Amino acid sequence: MTQSSASGRGLGRYKGLVIDADVHHTWPNDDVIMEYLPTARQAYRKAMRGAKRFFPGAGEFQNPYDIHRAEFFPEDGSSAGSSYDLLCEQLLDPFEITYAVLTHDDATFGLSGVRNPYFAAELMRAANDYTVDQWLSRDPRVLGSLILNTQVPEWAAAEVRRLGDHPQICQVLLAGASLDKPYGHPIFHPIYKAAEEMGLPVSLHVGYVGGMNPEMHAGGKTSFYAEIHTLWLQFFTTNMGSFIWHGVFEEFPNLKVAFVEGGAAWVPAFLWKLDADYRSLRSEVPWVKRLPSEYFRDHMRLTTQPIEYSKKREETVAVFEMMDGKDVLMFSSDYPHWDSDEPSYVASRFPAEWHDKMFYENAAGFYRLPSGAPTRATDASPFAIQPPVGG
């Protein structure tokens, strides 16, 4: 990113608005998030001796070069993704990002894996309060995701209702499915009921395993970071099918779901399989009333990074045409991760006539954002953008 940052926006011929649907943020160190926990929890944690790690899973699989790019760490040594100023300097300003959707970070994705469900719920509220307090209040370009601890779906739904009407909260964010069931299962439906009530879409992000969180892939426990990084699509195939077969979009007809950071080229073949099985097995799931591919096009979206590329550009485009990629893909950089994609890199891989939709319109529709860019943070109101339009 920094290469293009130095030389300008780096979007080639594309001059339009940009929504970045996957920008990771976190707190500088655990002392910061402690301040957002209940007083008793703070006292308990401060009295602890030994390791005070908040989340399970983090670090179990280690990228040998770190999952964050070296230049994305603040100079004071705090966590990558914890500096608003650096985010502006490295992403928002040079690439003229219209909206950046904050999606928490890898450790927080272990939220649902924390074995103590009460602590997990407190951490959930703390992470969301921190986001509103330290990030959304600073810049109307920055939009927030309500990350949920899904161990107790009713508590998660309450969190959606607690903060879901904040004008810069644009979605609900789910990671590891702690109850060992994919997310279409009716046990999670209270979350979707709350999201639909609040007019918020839901995003699934690949997340850390460990603790109460299951593996994100099938067939046995893997050994290497390289393995899990190539298998994340399995988390999404499982959950995409689950949303379809459980009839989630019949129960919640206004619900939209995005799959974040799991690639997308697997979608066409998976839709073929879903449709084929639906034609044969409909009577087992009679509440499913349409072809799965139709639910997909009406209700589901995918972010681009880490999108799969063939060496031949035309092959890549052909694959994504099979899934109406122009209409369902949403640009994401995945800043500040090691494999972040610059907007120019993504733009160069797709036809120019796709860019308006991929870089803005698809995401604006998904997040129910107003058309046009927000006013800058220097305006009198920090919340100068209009609240999302419901319905």
Next chain:
Amino acid sequence: MATWTELGVVDEFPSGEMKLVELGKHEVVVLRLGQDVYAIRNSCPHAAAKICLGRVVPRIIADRPAPDAAVVEVERPVITCPWHGWEFDPRDGQAIADPRMRLKMWPAKLDGERVLVEI
């Protein structure tokens, strides 16, 4: 030019059961449902399985995913393909799960005791 041809008399076609009748080069699956009679080409549009080997079963529908939500529509049975289980509405041949796919059908009717097909 299509003409009405007699396939047999009504007692030869028990209601709710499929019966294969060979008519020249055509394999005609006859299904009688009460006073309604349907004539279907003996070939699934998916993989050309012989429809006559399939079954006529109640249609199961549900308004929403919930316990006890599924109900049986006895008055609107479906024909299921013997190979892959595709369901078809015998009234128009349309696949229940994919309206773009349908069985080939010929006009059929009861004329008194006679079962007629227009081929």
